[in-house]
Amino acid sequence: MDKEQVRSLTLAFLMIGSVMLGLFFLGVETDVSDRPPTITGEEPGDFLVGEKTSVTVTVTDESVEEIYLEVSLNNAQLPDTYLDENGQYVVDITGLNPGTHSLSILARDYLNQETNWETQFTISYPDEGVTEIFLDNFATTINHGSDAILSGNLSHSSIETCEFVWSDSDIDDSSLNVGINENGHFTMDFPELEENLTITMEAKCGINITTTDRVTIHYIVEKSEADSSSN
Incomplete structure (x- = not known):
């Protein structure tokens, strides 16, 4: 192989190497340009x-x-x-x-x-407000043998969900339902009281969020002189 042939082969290899190197860098540039999502x-x-x-x-x-x-x-x-x-x-x-x-x-x-x-x-959950028991202005000092009145209103945004009870003892042990109308109004009476009386009322209301209110009413029975002398 003469010098001219060697020179031609060398140039050919250099050209092939340049092309391969260019393709390599092209691939690198492509990868670099592909950013993360x-x-x-x-x-x-x-x-x-x-x-x-x-x-x-x-x-x-x-x-x-x-x-x-x-x-x-x-x-x-x-x-x-x-x-x-x-x-x-x-x-x-x-x-x-x-x-x-x-x-x-x-x-x-x-x-x-x-x-x-x-x-x-x-x-x-949507706000449902709070449960509140509002009492009317009724007498709690009662003459011996007279009737006691208890009235007021139960308030809640979903009154139909309410559990409303009362008791004259421990309300957590025993209780009775309080009747209310569609507006939450209630009235109760305790006839011919002869002794002091304590009434506890509790209401629990709510569709998804339950709130509770509890009130206590103390009735004081006043005896007349005739009642006292008879005892």
């Missing part, structure tokens, strides 16, 4: 039961069809989590109970580049 999602925050039924997350990537998606709700991984043609996934939250919940998303591309996204939200 980006995730955007709704931030539900605090809301009432039934106001929101889902949370939508969106993944953006150069090859979104190759994204591996992992969705966890309250640290429990959900099955069959695939992005739609718009790169979105809708998380169904209709089955969640009131309280604080967490949602986490992991998106991984074909280069194993990962992105994580998290949010927390709180579901609450």
